[in-house]
Amino acid sequence: MAAYTYPLSEIRTRVRDILNESTATFWTDAELTAYINDGVRAIAEIGRCIQTINTTAATVNGTRTVAFTGYSVEAVLYQPSSGTEKALVKTDELRFGRLQSNGTYPQFFAETGQYVAIEPIPDAAYNLDIYYYAAPTDMSGDADVPSVPLAYRQLIILYALYRAYMKERSFGAGMQCYQMFMNELAFEAMDIPVNVPNSKEEYIFSERR
Amino acid sequence: MAYPQLSYIRTQIRSLLNETTAAFWTDAELNRLINEAERDIAAKALCLEAIATVTASSRTTSFTGHKILRAEYNSQGLIKILPKMMGGLQTSSVVPQFWFQWGQYLVLEPKPATSYTITLYTAIAPSTGMGTVEGTADTDQPSIPARFHELITLFVLSRAYLKDRMFNTAGNIYRTYINELTIARKQVIERYADTRNNLNIPDKIVIAGGA
Numbered sequence: 265m266a267a268y269t270y271p272l273s274e275i276r277t278r279v280r281d282i283l284n285e286s287t288a289t290f291w292t293d294a295e296l297t298a299y300i301n302d303g304v305r306a307i308a309e310i311g312r313c314i315q316t317i318n319t320t321a322a323t324v325n326g327t328r329t330v331a332f333t334g335y336s337v338e339a340v341l342y343q344p345s346s347g348t349e350k351a352l353v354k355t356d357e358l359r360f361g362r363l364q365s366n367g368t369y370p371q372f373f374a375e376t377g378q379y380v381a382i383e384p385i386p387d388a389a390y391n392l393d394i395y396y397y398a399a400p401t402d403m404s405g406d407a408d409v410p411s412v413p414l415a416y417r418q419l420i421i422l423y424a425l426y427r428a429y430m431k432e433r434s435f436g437a438g439m440q441c442y443q444m445f446m447n448e449l450a451f452e453a454m455d456i457p458v459n460v461p462n463s464k465e466e467y468i469f470s471e472r473r
Numbered sequence: 474m475a476y477p478q479l480s481y482i483r484t485q486i487r488s489l490l491n492e493t494t495a496a497f498w499t500d501a502e503l504n505r506l507i508n509e510a511e512r513d514i515a516a517k518a519l520c521l522e523a524i525a526t527v528t529a530s531s532r533t534t535s536f537t538g539h540k541i542l543r544a545e546y547n548s549q550g551l552i553k554i555l556p557k558m559m560g561g562l563q564t565s566s567v568v569p570q571f572w573f574q575w576g577q578y579l580v581l582e583p584k585p586a587t588s589y590t591i592t593l594y595t596a597i598a599p600s601t602g603m604g605t606v607e608g609t610a611d612t613d614q615p616s617i618p619a620r621f622h623e624l625i626t627l628f629v630l631s632r633a634y635l636k637d638r639m640f641n642t643a644g645n646i647y648r649t650y651i652n653e654l655t656i657a658r659k660q661v662i663e664r665y666a667d668t669r670n671n672l673n674i675p676d677k678i679v680i681a682g683g684a
Contacts, residue, residue: 267537267598268512278509281502282636315576317533338575339556349532349584350560393532395556395575413577414598415516415539418509425635440640444647451517451651456540459573462553470668 270417273406275300279424291428301402303423303445304410308400309335310446311453313412316398323370323386328360329379334398337380340373341393349393355383415456419448477622480611482507486629498633504609510628511599511615515539518658519596521617529569530588533578538597541579544572545592554582620661624653 276296280286288296308314312335321330340352352373355363365371365384370392372383380394400411410417422445429438474480483503487493515521519540527534544551546569554562554571564570564583569591571582579593599616615622627650634643 267600268508278505281505282632284636315578317575317578339559341556341559348560351557354557413539414512418513418516421509434638437635437638437640440644441635444644447647447651448513448517455519456516459553459555459575461555461558461573466666467550467552471670 267414269409269414270420271406272297272300272403272408275410275417275420275424278421279428282421282425283428291431295431296424296428297404299424299427300410300420301400302427303420304400304403304412306423306445307412307416307419307449308398311412311416311449311457312336312397313416313453313457314398314400315457316396318394318396321392321394323382323388323390323392325386325388328381328383328385329376330382330392330394331379332394332396333378334396337373337375337394337396339395340370340380341395342370343391343393344369345391352382357381359383413456416449416452419445419452422448474611477614477619478611479504479507479608479613482615482622482625482629486626486633489626489630490633498636501609502636503629503633506629506632507625508608509632510625511617513628514621514624514654515597515599515617517654518617518621518662520621520658520662521597521599523595523597525593525595527579527591527593528588529579529581529585529591532582532584533575533580534591535577536579536593536595537577538593538595540596541572541574541593542596543594544569544579545594546570546589551581551591556580558582618661620657621654624650624657627653 276293279296279300283291285291315338316334318332321332323330342350342352352370354374355372356374357376359372360374360381360383363372363383368384368387370382370386370390374381374383403410410420422441426438426441426445429435429441474484483500486503490498492498516539519542522542523538525536527536551569551572554573556573556575558571559582562571562582567583567586569581569583569585569589573580579591581591615625627646631643631647631650634646
């Protein structure tokens with residue numbers, strides 16, 4: 265059985281439950297939808313929770329940069345036509361031309377705006393996998409579901425309430441909801457999107473912890 | 474009406490709200506909040522655990538749930554790594570040895586040469602009872618572990634008082650909810666393997682404040 269997915273219309277219903285306005289009067293549905301989409305964006309931006317892989321990226325001969333669309337890049341994997349795939353080491357633009365490379369295939373990358381810059385400068389088309397944090401897609405249809413993972417979707421309600429109370433000039437109430445939203449986001453972000461590797465001590469029968 | 478059925482939880486909440494018959498808060502609203510609470514607890518505490526198998530024939534394999542807690546192949550636990558470590562680790566063969574989670578994907582290292590069956594120990598979202606497309610039957614029960622059931626009441630009260638525009642009360646109850654959730658999570662979910670040191674009879678035990 266599938267888990268509950270939070271369609272747009274049902275998020276609006278939940279927001280209206282708490283605003284005590286079951287039929288649109290002071291807050292229109294269009295306004296609430298905008299607050300809800302703002303909430304999804306805030307979650308994706310702060311929580312960096314939409315983790316996506318672009319498996320079709322490739323370098324261009326003589327061009328250092330490869331474009332990506334999203335918030336930031338976590339890792340870039342070089343996909344040779346044969347042999348071992350290898351993650352590129354993250355560096356910065358100052359070190360370009362100063363790092364010891366082993367061949368001409370991509371070995372280092374730097375993130376610069378909406379591009380990953382490759383070192384050494386590619387001398388051919390090399391296939392890359394880019395692991396990055398993506399931006400969400402706005403919802404408009406009643407059945408649309410948020411792009412953020414399931415664990416984050418209940419937070420959208422608090423964010424929409426914060427915005428709704430601001431319109432009503434209930435600033436204290438708005439801030440209360442905003443603080444709850446941020447607290448919830450910190451709680452979710454503590455665990456779910458974070459990758460903590462195992463240490464060697466974790467998978468042996470160690471002396472002490 | 475028996476604990477922890479939906480009708481029992483709702484009655485308990487109505488008692489605390491001092492509204493035994495639906496007037497300001499409808500039953501439908503409270504049902505939605507109760508369902509919401511269960512999902513929130515499962516997401517924050519990662520307390521609803523499941524064991525699933527996936528067939529991995531490429532580097533990335535999708536899975537269902539909030540988080541992969543552990544992965545196992547061929548009766549051996551796989552080691553969790555960071556994405557940047559791909560291709561840089563010494564591997565003894567081509568079978569899966571390392572993993573990490575990226576969004577809704579399990580990513581394996583080295584890249585699978587063929588199909589492998591991987592066992593995943595995961596934390597999932599509620600999908601039965603009250604977690605289905607909104608449980609509304611009075612006999613529906615939460616699927617999260619029992620230790621977390623009482624927290625549902627606090628979550629719902631916090632939201633219900635928001636509707637009543639008692640914002641400070643809602644905030645205080647919300648903080649209580651988070652505190653309780655943190656304690657429950659620590660007791661139930663945070664687990665540590667024994668070390669050799671744990672299995673030795675200690676030389677001496679010093680009780681706090683003792684000599």
